Structure formats: C-alpha cells, structure tokens
Amino acid sequence: MLAWNVINVPSTENRAGLKKRYDDSCAGCHMQKGDGAYGAGYYPSLANNSKMQSKYYIIRVLINGLRGIPSFHSMMNDAQIAAVTQYVHSDLNNFTDTVTTANVAQLRHDFPPGSDPSD
Numbered sequence: 271m272l273a274w275n276v277i278n279v280p281s282t283e284n285r286a287g288l289k290k291r292y293d294d295s296c297a298g299c300h301m302q303k304g305d306g307a308y309g310a311g312y313y314p315s316l317a318n319n320s321k322m323q324s325k326y327y328i329i330r331v332l333i334n335g336l337r338g339i340p341s342f343h344s345m346m347n348d349a350q351i352a353a354v355t356q357y358v359h360s361d362l363n364n365f366t367d368t369v370t371t372a373n374v375a376q377l378r379h380d381f382p383p384g385s386d387p388s389d
C-alpha cells in the first residue's frame with residue numbers, strides 16, 4: 271500500500287508555500303485576504319464563505335472553472351490544487367479538513383475538465 275500512502279499524505283507545501291501559491295494564482299482576482307472585489311466584474315469573497323467548508327466544492331471549481339473563473343486543470347498539478355484548496359479552506363476560513371492530492375486526483379477522474387453533466 272505504499273503508493274496509496276504516498277498520494278494520500280497532506281500537501282507537503284509549508285504554510286508559506288501555500289500562501290505564495292494563493293498570492294500568485296488567486297489574489298489577483300480574489301484579493302490578498304480573500305475578501306473579493308467589485309469593480310470591473312464581481313469576484314466573490316473566499317474568506318468567511320460557508321461554501322468553502324467543502325474542499326470538494328473548491329477543487330471542482332478549480333478543475334472545471336465556473337463562469338468568470340478560469341479552469342486551472344492544466345495550469346496546476348494535483349499537489350498544487352490541493353495546496354491552494356487547503357489555504358482557502360483553512361487559512362481564509364477556519365475549516366479543518368485535510369486536503370490531499372488523492373482528493374484532487376479523484377475529482378479529476380470523476381469530473382474531467384469540459385465534461386458536461388447533461389451528456
């Protein structure tokens with residue numbers, strides 16, 4: 271079961287790494303503290319947002335995009351998506367699930383990018 275253990279460990283990126291990934295990839299739209307913005311569009315707050323309780327919701331948005339948010343499926347690997355999801359889930363909110371690369375891999379498989387649930 272070694273392989274399973276390897277992919278099921280929490281993201282190895284440290285706290286600073288998680289924040290940097292968020293700052294680099296998300297803060298441009300969602301702002302540094304995740305409080306979102308109104309202006310040339312609407313960027314929802316990711317901080318204190320009860321929808322962020324579900325790590326699976328965050329991962330699905332990142333894999334598939336959602337209207338104004340681009341899909342990150344080809345820009346980030348599973349570990350990177352897990353890291354940024356952990357940051358949004360735990361640091362911007364106070365939820366305590368552990369996000370693993372296996373969680374991301376599972377959703378990538380179940381909901382491949384561009385899949386249309388109505389098909």
Ligand code: HEC
Nearest residue numbers: 295296299312313314321328331336337338339340354358
């Ligand atoms: C180019 C701008 C842009 C970037 C970069 C961006 N987002 Fe978004 N994001 C949006 C917009 C716009 C929405 C709202 C989509 C909608 O509901 O129409 C959104 C929605 C979301 C939602 C759903 C919010 C909710 O309340 O349902 C999550 C989660 C999210 N983004 C996470 C992230 C994360 C994590 C990153 C960095 C990896 C990121 N976004 C980067 C523009 C962006």
